[in-house]
Amino acid sequence: MAHGPAKGFSRWLYTTNHKDIGSMYLWFSFAMFLLGGVFALVIRAELFEPGLQIVEPGFFNQMTTMHGLVMVFGAVMPAFVGLANWMIPMMLGAPDMALPRMNNWSFWILPFAFAMMVSTLFMEGGGPNFGWTFYAPLSTTYAPPSVTFFIFAVHIMGASSIMGSINIIATILNMRAPGMTLMKMPLFVWTWLITAYLLIAVMPVLAGVVTMMLMDIHFGTSFFDAAGGGDPVLFQHVFWFFGHPEVYIMILPAFGIVSAIIPTFARKPLFGYSSMVYATASIAFLSFIVWAHHMFTVGLPIAGELFFMYATMLIAVPTGVKVFNWVTTMFRGSMTFETPMLFSIAFVILFTIGGFSGLMLAIAPADFQYHDTYFVVAHFHYVLVPGAIFSITAGVYYWLPKWCGNMYNETMGKVQFWLAFIGLNVTFFPMHFVGLAGMQRRVPDYNQFFADFNMISSMGAFLFGAAQLMLLYNVISTIMSGKKATDEVWEDPEGLEWTVPSPAPYHTFSTPPPIK
Amino acid sequence: MLITINRLMVWLFTPALLLLSNAQAIAQSAERSTINMPIGVTPVSQDVYGLHMTMFWWCVAIGVVVFGVMFYSMIVHRKSNGAKASNFHDSLGLEIAWTVLPFVILIIMAIPATSSLVKLYDTSESEVDVVITGYQWYWGYEYLDQDVKFFSRLSTPQEQIYNQAPKGENYLLEVDEPLVIPINKKVRFLVTSNDVIHAWWVPDLAVKRDAIPGYINESWARVEKPGTYRGVCAELCGKDHGFMPVVVKAVEQEEYEAWLGERREAAAKIKELTNKTFSLDELVVQGEAVYNKACVACHGANGEGGVGKAIAGSPIATGDMAAHIDIIVNGSKNNPLMAAYKETLSEVDTAAVITYQRNAFGNNTGDVVQPIDILKFKQGK
Numbered sequence: 001m002a003h004g005p006a007k008g009f010s011r012w013l014y015t016t017n018h019k020d021i022g023s024m025y026l027w028f029s030f031a032m033f034l035l036g037g038v039f040a041l042v043i044r045a046e047l048f049e050p051g052l053q054i055v056e057p058g059f060f061n062q063m064t065t066m067h068g069l070v071m072v073f074g075a076v077m078p079a080f081v082g083l084a085n086w087m088i089p090m091m092l093g094a095p096d097m098a099l100p101r102m103n104n105w106s107f108w109i110l111p112f113a114f115a116m117m118v119s120t121l122f123m124e125g126g127g128p129n130f131g132w133t134f135y136a137p138l139s140t141t142y143a144p145p146s147v148t149f150f151i152f153a154v155h156i157m158g159a160s161s162i163m164g165s166i167n168i169i170a171t172i173l174n175m176r177a178p179g180m181t182l183m184k185m186p187l188f189v190w191t192w193l194i195t196a197y198l199l200i201a202v203m204p205v206l207a208g209v210v211t212m213m214l215m216d217i218h219f220g221t222s223f224f225d226a227a228g229g230g231d232p233v234l235f236q237h238v239f240w241f242f243g244h245p246e247v248y249i250m251i252l253p254a255f256g257i258v259s260a261i262i263p264t265f266a267r268k269p270l271f272g273y274s275s276m277v278y279a280t281a282s283i284a285f286l287s288f289i290v291w292a293h294h295m296f297t298v299g300l301p302i303a304g305e306l307f308f309m310y311a312t313m314l315i316a317v318p319t320g321v322k323v324f325n326w327v328t329t330m331f332r333g334s335m336t337f338e339t340p341m342l343f344s345i346a347f348v349i350l351f352t353i354g355g356f357s358g359l360m361l362a363i364a365p366a367d368f369q370y371h372d373t374y375f376v377v378a379h380f381h382y383v384l385v386p387g388a389i390f391s392i393t394a395g396v397y398y399w400l401p402k403w404c405g406n407m408y409n410e411t412m413g414k415v416q417f418w419l420a421f422i423g424l425n426v427t428f429f430p431m432h433f434v435g436l437a438g439m440q441r442r443v444p445d446y447n448q449f450f451a452d453f454n455m456i457s458s459m460g461a462f463l464f465g466a467a468q469l470m471l472l473y474n475v476i477s478t479i480m481s482g483k484k485a486t487d488e489v490w491e492d493p494e495g496l497e498w499t500v501p502s503p504a505p506y507h508t509f510s511t512p513p514p515i516k
Numbered sequence: 517m518l519i520t521i522n523r524l525m526v527w528l529f530t531p532a533l534l535l536l537s538n539a540q541a542i543a544q545s546a547e548r549s550t551i552n553m554p555i556g557v558t559p560v561s562q563d564v565y566g567l568h569m570t571m572f573w574w575c576v577a578i579g580v581v582v583f584g585v586m587f588y589s590m591i592v593h594r595k596s597n598g599a600k601a602s603n604f605h606d607s608l609g610l611e612i613a614w615t616v617l618p619f620v621i622l623i624i625m626a627i628p629a630t631s632s633l634v635k636l637y638d639t640s641e642s643e644v645d646v647v648i649t650g651y652q653w654y655w656g657y658e659y660l661d662q663d664v665k666f667f668s669r670l671s672t673p674q675e676q677i678y679n680q681a682p683k684g685e686n687y688l689l690e691v692d693e694p695l696v697i698p699i700n701k702k703v704r705f706l707v708t709s710n711d712v713i714h715a716w717w718v719p720d721l722a723v724k725r726d727a728i729p730g731y732i733n734e735s736w737a738r739v740e741k742p743g744t745y746r747g748v749c750a751e752l753c754g755k756d757h758g759f760m761p762v763v764v765k766a767v768e769q770e771e772y773e774a775w776l777g778e779r780r781e782a783a784a785k786i787k788e789l790t791n792k793t794f795s796l797d798e799l800v801v802q803g804e805a806v807y808n809k810a811c812v813a814c815h816g817a818n819g820e821g822g823v824g825k826a827i828a829g830s831p832i833a834t835g836d837m838a839a840h841i842d843i844i845v846n847g848s849k850n851n852p853l854m855a856a857y858k859e860t861l862s863e864v865d866t867a868a869v870i871t872y873q874r875n876a877f878g879n880n881t882g883d884v885v886q887p888i889d890i891l892k893f894k895q896g897k
Contacts, residue, residue: 050687051679060825084658100702137729138754141852142652226730231861233728234712267595271604290853297715297750298726299733304636308632313622314522317615324614327582330589334601345590352582363625365632366562367569368724372750433551438719440750443758445677449550472590475532502832 004506008426011283013108016100017506018085021107023403025082026396028110030472033389037465043293044427044461046444047454052314060444061129064119066177068132072250073157074114076388080253081106081225083395084192086403088168089505090497091186093177093513096169106163110389114157122147129440133243136224136235142217147217158203163431165196165203172196177496179515186495188256190277194284195252201288204271205242209235233298242293248287250384251351252280254391255322258344261398262326264493265341266333272325279318279325296367305364312362316355323352338490339413343394347386354382355431364370372442375435381428382388393420393471402480408478416474419467426460554719557741557766561722563632576626595654601770636722639734640864644697650707650714650727651750651860652853653756653813657695664779666684667860669809673710674817676856677759691811694763698772699739707733710853712754718747718764721837726751754814755823790863790887796871799884803872806865810857811873819877824854828877837883842895858894861885 005011005020042063046054055063055265065148089096097103125144128134139147171513172193183485185193185356212235215221222228226233255276263270277439292300292308300308326348335341357379361370370376401407430453439450485502500508548554570861649656654669656776671692675681677694684690697703707716709727717724721737739745747762767775795800808817816825817831827833832840844866847856857866874883 030699050683052677057758061757127892128752135713135752138752142712142754175741223656226728230730234731242687267601268592268603271605272611273605273606275611280605297724298728299731305633306636309629309633310626313626314624317618320618321611323582324610327589328610329605330586330603331593332604333589334594334595335590336596337590345586348586352579356579359575359625360568360571363567363571363629365564365569365629365636365722368562368636369568370725373718398762402550436553437548437550438554438747440717440733440748440758442750442752443748444749445688445758447689448683449548463846491735 007485014104016104016190017102018089019403019504019506020084020101021085021103022085022427024107025085026079026410029075029079029082030076032070032078032114034472036070036075037065037468039063039070039459041465043067044458047446048458050446050448050451052445054445057444058126058129058168061131061442062127064120064442065128065131065134065339066118069117069128070114071384072132073154074110076108076384077161078132079392080167080195080250080388081161082411083253083257084164084168087190087399087497088171088192089175090500091189091395091495092172092175092180093496093509093515094171095509096509098175099165099167102163103167105176106160106167109156110134110160110467113153116156117148117153118324120144120149123149125449133239134213135239136232137226140213140224143217151214153314154210155207158207160402161199161279162203165199167438168192168196169200169205170337173409174325175513177377177509177512184515185268186256187259187273187276189251191252191254191256191280193261194273194280194491198252198284199286202242202245202249205238206246209242210377211236233295233405236295236298237292240294241288242433243294244291245284247383248283248381249380250388253285254314254387254504255280257328257348257395257398260495261340262329262348262397263345264339264490266330266335268329268333269490269494270325271328271331272321275321276325279321282318283315286311286318291313293362293367293427296364297371309362309364314360316359316362316423319355323355325347337489339408339410339417340394342417342421343390343397346417347390348388348395350390350424351384351486354379354384356389357382366374370435372440373435374431374439374441378428378431381431385424385428396471396475397491399497400475401489402497402500402502402504404479405485405501406478406482407489408474408482408486412470412474416467417469419470423462423464423467424428426456427464428460430454430460458471481509507509532535537718550738556720557739557743557745558720558721558737559740560632560636560737561720563635564722567628567632570628571625578621582810588724609824626807636735639704642736643701644703646664646695646697646703647706647732648695648716648727650709650711650753651715652711652754652855653749653760653867655691655695655716655749655760656710656860660774660881662776664783665774666693666779668695668763670761672759674812686746688759689748689761689763691761691763694744694765696767696772696775697737697739697767701740701769702738703737703738707735711752711852713896714749714753714760715751716762716842717750718745718762720745723749724750737766742766742768759813786862786864789835790891793888794867794884794888796875796882796884797806799868799871800875801842801867802864803870805859806869806878807876809871810861810865814853819873819879828879829875830879833873834879835883837885838868838893841866841876841885841890845890845894864892866890 046060122408123146127146128150130139212223216223222230224230224232259270272290290312293312361367399415434453487502488498496513553565555562644659647658654667656667658665668691669720672688681685702731707727709729712728715724716727716743723735723737725733725735743766745764747761770837815827815865816822817826832843845858848854864887867890870885874881
């Protein structure tokens, strides 16, 4: 009954196979990652020295905006969905995703959304230039005409995410092999289940806020226009009610990946499985009640400031539990340091550093100094680059042999890790300094006072970019050739995905596997 | 190989930590630190700095413990050292301990943060009140009950920005007219905006407030040391977000009062000038200066356009005079980026810049408009 894939392009266009769709998501997100990276390098090239050299301020703003949008919606989120597509059915002993046709559609609308969004760069008046947070009225009354295309693109991305989430929830709740109880599921599945609920809760809010923008721009409403009786701060409340859970959407699946990798290479079961599940759920809950910590300077009443400060500080507790659990998993293990493990360890360390600066930012009075400076830029890049990008990279190295049946080049993997690790720290660590010393975000030019660290940052950024090309090369050469991987790939790893052959056949678990 | 990797990791983190601890030392000297927050010159800013450093050292301490255990495991519990894996995977006691302990630390952190915030929010009993208005891309300052009002724009020349001249010490942090406030007085800032959201930030005062259209946000500072304190617009506000600095000059009370008197006299003089008739040349000279402050960012140094339309050969600048006055005084009805200059340019400056636009960039119309005409236009005559 099992049959192979169709031939040619129609295989990819019509496919309902979770592995094909997973691969397409991953390739698409990598392409977006490179594009967003090019935008970042334009930014860093302009900031290499004081003065305006390469781009005009108006175009610079388009670059910062598009870098953020492409990385968040094009690189990180689709990559996690790709990993979910590939791994969740195999981890649960399911034959495929629960809603395979919708799966196809939720992928294929994405390239069109991004083609439309990126095309705005070539329109009259330029592309979105109001930051990825698109605060009104800069993004409404004062926006370039292309903002309408941006709004439509965001709607399509949101629809894609919601469909993807429904699919993931339906799969997890209905398709588990008999005996695979919820508390036996791998943490990657757990974190994705919670992430999917977050997505369903907040993507409609994002759709709502861009629709209100659309009404303000074209249909004469004044949701965000003070002159018409509207409220520009309302925009920020609605946006961040989406935006803060969105931040966790980009990190919770990462927790799941790392929780799979560290036990494998420590040769020891994950410490505190159930507390990991509860901590993830707590973080998800807290993510809904901390949004205004992005808005400490908008003039909230003091009671509001205090509430959001305390709630934000509380997030440190479940996040701390997770870090302690990973460290304790490593403790008294028998560790080896293959590429996925290196990326995972770097994840734990650097994510914790990003957590520290997050704790500092939570302190409202101090945030009056940090807010909208490079300190914030350093903070969220320390959380997102090691958090999302390193964990995805770790996941790719970890599961690649299972996907394509070949072992990647370990030496090249390690070299790539060290280049990325050094590049990341050289790029983002100095940003803490310039931010504290007084350099604001989103500017194309600065006083000479900040010159040294900006130059260092720019050099690090190019190194980091080069490291990503090495990843691409390693992945392609592994797929094309490379020594055959065993079915287990690693030494006695946990999980059903290691019980199927390498490469994983086109259809796996047509009959459910027995669960111990 | 693996040992090398491990050592590399340790080496990588040591300099980072050293650099950070160095921050403390430098910040305590009088020099402005390139790697840490300024201590500042107000009681609030010193409070905030203290909080910041307390938080930093807490983070360092927690980091040392967590990363210490982690690196110990990575060095000792490695397979190549012959480490055998244990099999423990749960401990309720540990889980409770590392939930409760961070919670207690957070409470210790929250107490001083709360009291600082209460202080920061207390804008009552102010002695001087300044209304700060954000515009694309400059600041307006108005002293309540003092009849003093002016605008503050970037004074760094374009040649420095485009690397045709060496950059001055205060590159991008200098303005034509700084805000002047008295020392040892509680100065209240009422921050609002005329167009998009801006944020008025002076690090040495630890004041950062969003300037939001339709809102008036309050903040305050009691500066204890005379000096010039520089800041920036912190909220992305469009093209020239990076080019609208804030400069605050804190001076002794007498100097402040003298300055207020000078400003009032200057304002009266400008009013008088409204009735004077100027020659074409006088208006063009004055108009060029106004153009380079108010128009050049969007319309280009040679009137070639950019964000805004071209002035050279423009149907408005070469056509009907009334339409030209209207678009400058009232702004464009179709495009909010062309702001109204009713409030921000005096009658003299408006007349000068219109005359300049009609006679420069090849628009040699020979037209002259007098300040009194602008006043009449504004009054609807």
